[in-house]
Amino acid sequence: ASRVQVFFYHACDLLEKLDLPPWQEYKKAASVAFHDVRVATASSFKFGHLTFRPVFILLGIILQCLAVVLQIILENSIYHGWRAAKEFYFQLQLATMWFIRYQKSLSPSAIYAEVAAMAAIATLWLLRRHVRKHRYYERTMAWYEIRKLKLLKRYNHFVDQVGKTSTFLALMLPHLLYFTFAAIIKRLLPWLVTYLATKTPINAFIQYFHPLYCTFLIIGKYTQHLRTYTVAEAGDDDSKSSSKMTPSNVKRQQKQKAELEELRKATSDILKYWVVYAIIVATVRTGKLLPFVGHVFTVAGDNVAKGKRRQALLSKLRFSSKFVEEISLVFFTWLRFMPSSVTRQEKSSLKGRGISPIDIIYKKFSLFVKSAMSSSASLTNRAAGNGWLSWLVGKLDSLLSILVLGRAISQKTKQKVISTAAELSDLIPAAVTLFVPGCSSYGVIYVSLVVPAAYSIKSCEEIGKKSSNLETMESKVNDASRFLRFWMIHALVTWILDSFAPILAWVPFSSHLIWLLWAFLQLEASTRRIYGWFESEVEKPFDQTQTLQTVKKVIAALPSNVDVQKDTSSDAAQAEKSKKED
Secondary structure, three states: OHHHHHHHHHHHHHHHHHOOOOHHHHHHHHHHHHHHHHHHHHHHHHHHHHHHHHHHHHHHHHHHHHHHHHHHHHHHHHHHHHHHHHHHHHHHHHHHHHHHHHHHHOOHHHHHHHHHHHHHHHHHHHHHHHHHHHOHHHHHHHHHHHHHHHHHHHHHHHHHHHHHHOHHHHHHHHHHHHHHHHHHHHHHOHHHHHHHHHOOOHHHHHHHHHHHHHHHHHHHHHHHHHHHHHHHHHHOHHHHHOOOOOHHHHHHHHHHHHHHHHHHHHHHHHHHHHHHHHHHHHHHHHHHHOOOOHHHHOOEOOOOOOOHHHHHHHHHHOOEHHHHHHHHHHHHHHHHHOOOOOOHHHHHHOOOOOOOHHHHHHHHHHHHHHHHHHHHHHHHHHHHOOOHHHHHHHHHHHHHHHHHHOOOOOHHHHHHHHHHHHHHHOOHHHHHHHHOOOOHHHHHHHHHHHHHHHHHHHHHHHHHOOOOOHHHHHHHHHHHHHHHHHHHHHHHHHHHHHHOHHHHOOOOOHHHHHHHHHHHHHOHHHHHHHHHHHHHHHHOOHHHOHHHHHHHHHHHHOOOHHHHHHHHHHHHHHHHHHHHHO
16 A cells, blocks of 8 residues: 555656646647637638639630630541541542453453462562561571671682782782673673663763762861861860860860861872873873874774775774773773772781772872973973072062052962962963964863872872871861862863863864863862852752853843744834835
8 A cells, every 4th residue: 555655646746747737728728729720721721712713714714725626626527537438438439440340341361460460469478478487588698698708718818828929919819800700791791791881871970970979078078077166166265275175175176086087088089089080081182182193092983084995994993982981881990999909917017008999090190190290390490491480489479578568469369379370380381382283282181180180199198198186187188178179170161161062163262261261270269269159059049049040141131032023013013004004
């Protein structure tokens, strides 16, 4: 009992320390709290209602409009869908009736042909399904790859064995195999080679239009490259002014170098081709102009010889047009599309020496063009005295400097005049032919083909030198792009001159005018200006081009049949009127 009393005493003491409120006070506080919560909830609800009531009204209006729109769309869809279904049923019925009537009108042989065609289509579909199911195509391609690897391995081993005896023979082996294969095809299928060379445009495509297309693409890539990185550099002026290189700038410069390296290789390859093509064309045209050798270069059928005896003698010295076309097809196919002749290991052992057909022919022709240009320059210097050209340019520079000081011309104009004089100095040997009767055609060949080939060779040598400096690479590719533009203009001008050759043959001093035209096109400013105009014409819509506007003006200036009829009718009316008056 004492323990219970002690426990009860401690419990009462604990309750006194907890200071529990009386029930009435607790009940009153709970009633006040419940009232406050109810008032706060009502005010919060009222505040939310006032706040979101416009939103709910707007949503209601939008949903109502959407429901109306959906209702209209649904009604129209059902209506038009029903009409479309009825129209489809009607058209299907007409088509079925027409097909049945058409089938009844066919002969038995035509019906059998239709059945055979349908059976062939079904058979092809089943065959395709069977082939795909058993993976015949994949298995055939796997077998082909295995055989190809084995043959390549044997070929490489054979090339290695030949290379131990003669490196030159190893380099020439694929080219010899190509010409051997071409001779075998000509022997077994002569009609095929003749048809491809004479009846199809593949010859012109390989040697002319495909290189032009590649040149146009390279110029377009370079122009796009300049636009992209010029805008990027203009936006990075702040980063360039600081000494730190951000990762984005480093990545952009690496990408720019990679693109420039790709453009450099492509530009070098296409310039080499144009050099080879120009020298071949120049050789053929010069050979045709020579007195006795020209009969060999003239294709049989181009000119008719006078006299049967002379014609029979000259026909033996000429090549037929069919033979020339076939040789051109084989040669330019080898020149344009023949790959390198050695493996990667052999390339590394040759220290990067070029062994592609373009490199082989270009190496020989470049030496010839350099020697021809140096010989003509030395002859000019000997004829006029050593150092006369530099003296003349120096005097011109002094005169232009005085004009710059007097503000008659700008420094930029002075540089243009000096560069133009330097470029025209290479044309002095050809200018001599203008004053020699019957030799102006040689000067035209020299100006239009030899001099541009020499400039292109110099440009190839410049861009062939690799450089890690971004500005140097950009400058070299920019200089080379000038000659790419020139060969595009050269193709267009050559086409125009060849088209009007029969008319120009009757014009006095036409070869002199053509010489001046090619001399004008040689200038860098002329090349870039003319190609810029050509680019703007290509980019414009056809109805807004300057060429079309010029053609329209020329057509409008020509006399019309309608005007002639009007003049005739007016003259007749005046005659009748005068008769009546008489």
